[in-house]
Amino acid sequence: ARPPRVLSGIQPTADSFHLGNYLGAVRNWVAMQDDVDAFYCVVDLHAITAGHEPAELRRRTRVSAAQLLALGLDPERCTLFVQSQVPEHAQLAWVLSCITGFGEASRMVQFKDKSQKQGADRSSVGLFTYPILQAADILLYQADQVPVGEDQRQHLELTRDLAQRFNNTFGPAFTVPAPYIVKDTAKITDLQDPTAKMSKSSSSPAGIIDLLDEPARSAKKIRSAVTDAGREILFDTENKPGVSNLLTIYAALSGHTIDELLEQYDGKGYGDLKKDLAEVVTAFVTPIRERTRLYLDDPAQLDKMLAVGADKARAVAAQTLAQAYDRVGF
Ligand code: ADP
Ligand code: NA
Secondary structure (H helix, E strand, C coil): CCCCEEEEEECCCCCCCEHHHHHHHHHHHHHHCCCCEEEEEECCCHHHCCCCCHHHHHHHHHHHHHHHHHCCCCCCCCEEEEHHHCCHHHHHHHHHHCCCCHHHHHCCHHHHHHHHHHCHHHCCHHHHHHHHHHHHHHHHCCCCEEECCHHHHHHHHHHHHHHHHHHHHHCCCCCCCEEECCCCCCCCECCCCCCCECCCCCCCHHHCCECCCCHHHHHHHHHCCCCCCCCCCCCECCCEHHHHHHHHHHHHHHCCCHHHHHHHCCCCCHHHHHHHHHHHHHHHHHHHHHHHHHHHHCHHHHHHHHHHHHHHHHHHHHHHHHHHHHHHCC
């Protein structure tokens, strides 16, 4: 039997991925490469739905691709590509938008949240139809599985509904994808506000470990992380979110279990934990940063790798689109 096809995407909307992106998403992408037929996509079409600056987008798209390679995606074992280089995404999105109900699209919670923040007149129609483009991303590759976090569940549900609706109305064209519940992903919180998730939109840069930061800077951020009242090292996300977050990062990067770490730090203080974790983080980010630099320093080679990825993706996407167009009557 052929391995399951998996599609996952990440937006190039920051100058660097942070440790939360890695431990919550990309690490799993790397781990899945050999077990599944993986298509990984830097979704730059999605990145223009909320306003952008062209030179910045171009830079961020390349940095994202370079970082994904530096973090361990291997173009020999997965298909890594940039969404805008595969025009079928936008083409299929149009067809799908014509079988999506306006009311149905209006029920997407993420749009409601984002447009509430931006104001209705400043929110683009692209932001509104974002989940339809996401459905096209998935259906083009006949993905069997899609890794989803809680926040993406509703969008995957829409994707499934659209696939079924199209297949029933026009004849079979799409695999109906199943959610893939990712085990072993860590939720990383902000180092300065451990009740909030680590995010590129964090209020304080000291709260996030950017994977392109100077390693000494990352070490300092760990050492200055907000910890909790008391002195005992316990894993208790409710009452000791700061220390628990450090333990989560430590476990994920070292391969130790939380229990092993608790034993190791029994009777020791927060300072000991932070000092050691600062070293673990430094050892992790230093080679990642160097490898990212190497990819960015050879733009021709990076472009070539992405062109190969886009060709591989297109071979599949064009076939699906041709089939869908035929069913529709084009
Ligand atoms: P951000 O929150 O920084 O804007 P994105 O929303 O672009 O990050 O998320 C990209 C991917 O990284 C998603 O799969 C998301 O679930 C994951 N991710 C982002 N922040 C974290 C975090 N703090 N902990 C775990 N996973 C995260
Ligand atoms: Na593979």
